[in-house]
Every structure is written in structure tokens, then in C-alpha cells.
Amino acid sequence: MATEAERIAAANRSYAEGFTGAGAVRPARHLAVVACMDSRMDIFAMLGLEVGDAHVIRNAGGIVTDDVIRSLTLSQRALGTREIVLVHHTDCGLLGVSDDDFAAELEADTGAVPRWRAGGFEDAHADVAESIRRLGATPFLLHRDRVTGFVYDVDTGRLLPVDGD
Amino acid sequence: MATEAERIAAANRSYAEGFTGAGAVRPARHLAVVACMDSRMDIFAMLGLEVGDAHVIRNAGGIVTDDVIRSLTLSQRALGTREIVLVHHTDCGLLGVSDDDFAAELEADTGAVPRWRAGGFEDAHADVAESIRRLGATPFLLHRDRVTGFVYDVDTGRLLPVDGD
Numbered sequence: 475m476a477t478e479a480e481r482i483a484a485a486n487r488s489y490a491e492g493f494t495g496a497g498a499v500r501p502a503r504h505l506a507v508v509a510c511m512d513s514r515m516d517i518f519a520m521l522g523l524e525v526g527d528a529h530v531i532r533n534a535g536g537i538v539t540d541d542v543i544r545s546l547t548l549s550q551r552a553l554g555t556r557e558i559v560l561v562h563h564t565d566c567g568l569l570g571v572s573d574d575d576f577a578a579e580l581e582a583d584t585g586a587v588p589r590w591r592a593g594g595f596e597d598a599h600a601d602v603a604e605s606i607r608r609l610g611a612t613p614f615l616l617h618r619d620r621v622t623g624f625v626y627d628v629d630t631g632r633l634l635p636v637d638g639d
Numbered sequence: 640m641a642t643e644a645e646r647i648a649a650a651n652r653s654y655a656e657g658f659t660g661a662g663a664v665r666p667a668r669h670l671a672v673v674a675c676m677d678s679r680m681d682i683f684a685m686l687g688l689e690v691g692d693a694h695v696i697r698n699a700g701g702i703v704t705d706d707v708i709r710s711l712t713l714s715q716r717a718l719g720t721r722e723i724v725l726v727h728h729t730d731c732g733l734l735g736v737s738d739d740d741f742a743a744e745l746e747a748d749t750g751a752v753p754r755w756r757a758g759g760f761e762d763a764h765a766d767v768a769e770s771i772r773r774l775g776a777t778p779f780l781l782h783r784d785r786v787t788g789f790v791y792d793v794d795t796g797r798l799l800p801v802d803g804d
Contacts, residue, residue: 475800478670478693478722479787485687486798493796496679499732505643511671511694511710514661516683522650528643529676532697534710541706544755545676545699547745553732557643567664567718580712584778590709613749622644631658633651635640 497526499553505529506549508605509561510536514628517561521633529555535568535593536561537601538608547614556617560605561633562598563626569595598625602636662691664718670694671714673770674726675701679793682726686798694720700733700758701726702766703773712779721782725770726798727763728791734760763790767801
């Protein structure tokens with residue numbers, strides 16, 4: 475077991491000592507959150523979620539990829555969620571990243587060409603709006619009428635609603 | 640703004656009042672966690688993470704998809720992480736799901752064929768081992784020597800290490 479994994483295993487032993495059980499597999503608030511992987515977003519704490527409340531889907535950027543569609547489709551069709559909340563944030567590592575440059579660097583370094591694009595963007599609010607559009611364009615979700623987008627400000631801890639939702 | 644989003648916005652106002660700042664974009668513990676989206680896993684609390692410590696990537700199953708490879712590649716190459724922790728769990732919604740049946744149901748209901756597979760599996764420990772193998776097979780990561788897999792027991796709150804890491 476690697477170093478940080480050992481720290482995690484030790485911290486988890488304390489967590490489990492105070493654990494009182496977690497309930498059912500279906501999210502109690504019928505909610506799925508799609509957020510960036512950024513280390514500064516403790517999603518449960520900053521959104522006021524309790525254990526068992528909501529699915530949490532996270533990737534680089536919090537952008538709506540095929541894998542997010544897969545997860546949301548399972549969330550809604552197999553596990554009963556009906557509402558989606560998107561959370562992007564300020565100071566994102568993908569701000570200003572050029573997908574072409576990133577792909578060229580990867581190919582130069584590894585000799586392989588990725589099947590995916592990095593997902594860089596120029597404006598967090600516009601990128602949330604783009605993600606909302608992608609959700610609207612997929613045929614697989616059962617519920618697309620309750621989708622809300624936010625940008626999280628990593629300096630203040632505040633969620634800012636995105637216009638157009 | 641939809642109902643649960645309003646609750647989230649209200650809860651976030653309380654969170655922001657006690658917020659003391661979050662630090663830099665690069666994760667302090669040089670760690671990325673890949674976990675299932677399950678609502679019963681409050682990742683920061685159950686792994687003992689602080690704000691700013693680690694990237695958190697989550698999808699249905701916590702399985703290693705192309706989008707997870709994209710996120711981990713950015714995490715390591717753009718943001719300096721070096722270690723990966725995988726967390727699947729007991730009582731997962733994907734346990735026993737047939738990818739073929741799920742795809743057939745989607746096509747029957749929507750007329751469209753998804754580009755992705757559901758990602759069903761039969762055994763959480765074996766699925767973690769499969770995810771570790773997939774990480775080993777991608778050329779894009781800089782660091783693949785510190786990968787640790789766990790299965791989280793949703794009834795006890797405990798992490799169980801997966802053999803073979």
C-alpha cells in the first residue's frame with residue numbers, strides 16, 4: 475500500500491468508529507451532482523449534503539462527457555434521481571488549456587494518440603451553460619427539466635448561480 | 640432554480656460564512672482518488688481529506704473509463720499528482736447489471752444506441768483489480784507505481800484493501 479493510501483486507511487479507521495450506518499442505495503433527495511475533481515471542493519460540506527442524499531459525479535472540469543451521461547443515465551433509470559446540479563469553479567486547472575496543444579504534447583511524449591480531448595475552456599460560466607446544453611441534447615436521460623448550474627468561488631466558498639437555468 | 644438546487648444554495652450560504660480560504664490549485668497531497676458516485680460515500684470525511692488535499696474523480700461504479708484516464712492524465716501532467724487511490728464499495732447499483740440488457744432497454748425506450756456500456760460487474764473486489772489493470776495499460780499517465788485499491792463497506796464505514804496492489 476502506497477504512502478497516502480496508508481494515511482487514508484488510518485483516517486478511515488477513525489471514521490468507521492463513529493459510523494452509524496448509511497441507508498439505501500437510492501439517493502434520498504433524488505439528486506445527482508456533477509462537479510469538477512478540484513481538490514478544493516468538499517462537495518458534501520459545501521452543498522450541505524448528508525450521507526445518502528445524492529449521487530456525486532466528478533471529472534476534470536465537471537464537463538458533460540459520455541461517461542457523465544452514462545453515470546446520469548444509470549442514476550436516473552436504475553436509482554431514481556430526477557434533478558441535476560452542475561458545479562464548475564473559479565481558478566480551474568482547465569481554464570485556458572488548449573486541447574490541441576495538450577494532445578500534441580501527449581503524442582510527442584508517449585507516441586500514442588488519446589481518444590479524448592482535454593476539455594479546456596475559457597470561461598467557467600459559459601462552460602456550465604455548454605454542459606447544460608449537452609444534457610439537453612442526450613436522449614438517454616428520463617428527467618431534464620430540473621438542471622441547475624453553479625460556479626463555485628474557491629476564494630470565498632460561495633456558489634454563484636449560472637444564468638439561463 | 641429547481642427545488643434541491645435551492646436547498647443547496649441555502650446550505651452553501653452557511654458554509655461560506657465559515658469559509659477560511661482554500662489555497663492552490665495543485666493538490667497538497669499529490670493524490671487523486673477515483674471512486675463510485677454512490678450517495679453513501681462522503682469521500683472527504685471517510686478518507687480523512689482536507690480541502691486542497693486531493694483530486695476526486697467519481698462515476699457510476701468508480702470504474703476506469705476513458706474519461707477517468709483523461710482526468711487522471713490532467714491531474715498528473717498539469718497538476719502534479721503522483722498517487723492514485725481507487726474506491727469501489729459494497730451494495731453497488733452496478734452489481735449484477737447486464738450491459739447488454741441495459742443497452743437493449745435504452746434502445747427500446749429511446750430509439751438511440753449509446754456509445755458507452757453500463758459497466759456492470761459481479762464482484763467489487765475483482766472490479767477494483769480490473770480497474771488497476773486498466774490504469775496499468777494506459778500510456779498517458781506519468782505515475783503508475785503507486786496505485787491502491789479499496790472496497791468501502793457501506794454498512795460499517797470501513798475501507799477494505801484489495802489484494803494484489
